[in-house]
Amino acid sequence: MSKQITIGPFHPELEESVYFKLEADENRVVTKVNVINGFIHRGMESLVTKKNFMQNLILTERVCSLCSNNHPFTYVLAAEKIAGVQIPLRAEALRVVADEVKRTASDLFNLSMLTHLAHEHDLMKDTLNTRELxxxxxxxxxxxxxxxxxxxxxxxxYDLNDETVKTILDTATKVEERVLKLREDYNNSTSFKDKTVGVGVLPHKDALEIGVTGPVARGSGINNDVRVKAPYSLYAIRPELQPKVTLFEEGDVFARAMARFGDILEALRILKDVVSNLPDGKTYLEKRPHIPAGEAVVRTEAPRGELIYYLKTDGSQKPVRMRWKVPTFTNWEALKVMILGDKVDNVTMILNSIDPCISCTER
Amino acid sequence: MSTPPVKLFRINTGSCNGCDVEFVATAFVDKFQISSMNVELVENVEESNLLVITGPLTSKSESFLKKYISKLKKPYAVVGVGTCSISCGIFRDSYSINGPIDKFIDVNVNVAGCPPRPESIAEGIAKGIKVLELKSEGEETPQKIEQILIGFEAPKKFRGRMSLNETICTACRTCETVCPSTAIKITKTQNGFIHNIWHNSCCYCGNCAFFCPTGAIYSTNNFDTVKLQNEKFSDLNTGIINLSTCSSCGESYMPPSSGLLGKAYIHNNLKKLNKSICSKCRKEENFKRMYA
Structure with a gap:
């Protein structure tokens, strides 16, 4: 006998509003998945065409607060590509600094939510306190x-001086120590492993077929990190910065969590490297560019995976069209493979394991 | 233990998840003092009596929000977290926004910020609990509640409430142009300009301060943004920029600020330049000096 179960749209375990209609058999194993989206649709693509390029620096940031640095980053890369501007080397470095700080915080937040949903209260507190740093x-x-x-x-x-560089280095060292300790704790906690190993499996073949990105792909043994495959900004200028990502073959919730730990440690390594070797020079060009008519496509690696921006301008102060493909868009499809055949009680945890950014996807 | 815990339920009506993430941090990190407030997070909206709402209310969320509100039992208090829950902020002009939430439910406490600091969210919840206590005793909601949580500080660089230095502002409207959430409005009057910043629409991004050519608008590290609903529209920063009278012809004119002149004439003595005459008389005087 099958039973209809609904989760959401407003639910304390769901960070963002999404509506699940599931069908489950008598053992509470999911047999059918139906996801209803659209609760976070704010009409962003229309809004950006109503605002000028300066306002859009901030509006793109509000697409999603967890990857809030990657959106304006990719947007300015696209605008600069159209204008044909070469920015100072120091600015490139400072952009990467902000990006890696944000990546660390975002991944740590996802891990703390995962442990929260797995009811591992102590691990959650530790992770969240590390994120507080x-x-x-x-x-x-x-x-x-x-x-x-x-x-x-x-x-x-912004600009960094000796004092702030020291603050960043100190914090990065402190966080690194705690992250290494945390990774050990996650691996040693049998109760956490019981709940996550073998849960929400995304096999390598399905991962390839769906085209998942970011830590979800890395958890299923695929490396398609944009920073390596199509380096941009400082990652192209200094190839030694490109992350040496950790791959896992299991494709379950635990493997994805471990892939995120790999990401955090690499981000901290990049962060420390960049701030200790900051190039001199200006942080921005005094002359603001005129954005001529044109089109550009740019892709970067957000904390959740590949982020693509398409920008079309006509020489006026406002974009004609701006469209983006976000990592969760492809990772979302994988949910149907992951949830099917798993327990109903695991649904929110599996959802969290792809680090869904619904506000990016529905915008 | 005599008093039952306050039962809190959070609704996300379409936020960018910044406020929700910060809410989780507020709830589970000890230093933000929520644990001392006797609050319990509940699974069902029916049990709750303190509602925390984030987001500008997208059209798809509207019907669900109404359904959830109808399940609430009185007395209850509502705390709106984040600028977009108060005034839709940066998303106001969009076709799919039906908010702000106070169209559909009586909001008691507003926490402005984009996203607010966890300290502010905790303060908002504390004030919400206070309102709830008063409501269950059958009393009216007061006009003002004093700061409840004390001892929080913000770092010097924190982007808090914006402020304006009227003496160096020239009402050039750069801030109005770059402000993404239309929080700044400059109105022309007979004697000059009125410069308003509405803190409940501001998204605290610092764009205006960065692009201001004279540095007149700046962010303070004041994060006192937790206000009651009756203060929603009065929480403004108003600056009055006066016109000057030309000492030569007597007409009113907008004097160039020392900040602007300092940028234009970096090698000159500003005191000599800044005679209080309008641009028309200055041109005339220059012409006479050179050709007469």
């Missing part, structure tokens, strides 16, 4: 805990 760093240097407001056309809005 990054949050305090962001607040003391960039002025906000989530939206750093770093990028602008032709450069960045």
């Amino acid at each position: 990054m949050q305090d760093l962001k607040e003391s240097i960039w002025g906000n805990r989530m939206d750093m407001s770093v990028n602008q056309l032709t450069g960045v809005k």
Whole structure:
């Protein structure tokens, strides 16, 4: 006998609103998955065409607060590609610094949500407290805990001095120690492993077929990190910065969590490398560019995977069209493979394991 | 233990998830003092009596929000977290936004910020609990509640409430142009300009401060953004920029600010330049000096 079960749209275990209609058999194993989306649709693609290029620096940031640096980053890369602007080397480095700080904080938040949903309270508190170190760093240097407001056309809005570089290095070292300890704790916790190993499996073949990106792909043994495959910004100028990602073959919730740990450690390594070798020079070009008519496509690696921006301009102060493909868009399809045949009680945990960014996807 | 815990339920009506993430941090990190407030997170909206709502209310969420509201039992208090829950903020002009939420439910406490600091969210919840207590005793919601949580500080660089230095502002409207959430409005009057910043629409991005040519608009690290609903529209920063009278012809004119002149004439003595005459008289004087 099958039973209809609904989860959402407003549910304490769901960070963002999404509506699940599941069918399950008597053992509470899911036999049919139906996901209803659209709760976070704010009409972003229409909004960006109503605002000018300066306003869009901030509006793209509000697409999603967890990858809030990657959106403006990719947007300015696209605008600069159309304008044909070469930005100073120091600005490139500062952009990457902000990006890696954000990546660390975002992945740590996802891990703490995962342990929260697995009811591992102590691990969750530890992870969240480690994330607080990054949050305090962001607040003391960039002025906000989530939206750093770093990028602008032709450069960045902030600069680092010896004191702030030292703060970043100290925090990165401290976080690295704690992350290594956390990874050990996750591996040693049998109760956590019981709940996550073999749960929500995405086999390598399905992962390839669906075209998943980011840590979800890495958890299924695929490396398609944009920073390696199509390096941009400082990753292209200094290839030694490109992350040496950790791959896992299992494709379950636990493997994806471990892939995120690999990402965090690489991000911290890149962060430390860049701030210790900051190039001199200006942080932005004094002359603001005129954005001529044109089209550009740019892709970068967000904390969740590949982010693609398409920008079309006509020489006016506002974009004609802006469209983006976000990592969750492809990873979302994988959910149907992951959830099917698993327990109903695991659904929110599996959903969390792809690190869904619904506000990016539905925008 | 005599008083039952306050039962909190969170609804995300379409936020960018910043407020929701910060809410989780507020709830589970000890330093934000939520654990001392006797609050319990509940699974069902029916049991709850403190509602935390984030997001600008997308059209698809609207019917569900109404359904959830109808299940609530009185007395209850509502806390709106984030600028977009108060005034839709940056998303206001979109076709798919039906908010703000106070069209559909009586909001008691507003926490502005994009996203607000966990300290502010905790303060908002504390004020919500206070309102709830008063409501269950059958009392009216007060006009103002004093700061409840104390001892929180913000770092010096924190982007808090914006402020304006009227003496160096020239009402050039750059801030109005770059502000993504239309929080700044400059109105022309007979004697000059009125510069308003509405803190409940501001997304605290610092764009205006970055692009301001004279540095007149700046962010303070003041994060006191938790206000009651009756203060929603009065929470403004108003600056009055006066016109000057020309000492030569007596006409009113907008004097160039020292900040702007300092940018234009980096090698000159500003005191000599900044005679209080309008641009028309200055041109005339220059012409006479050179050709007469």
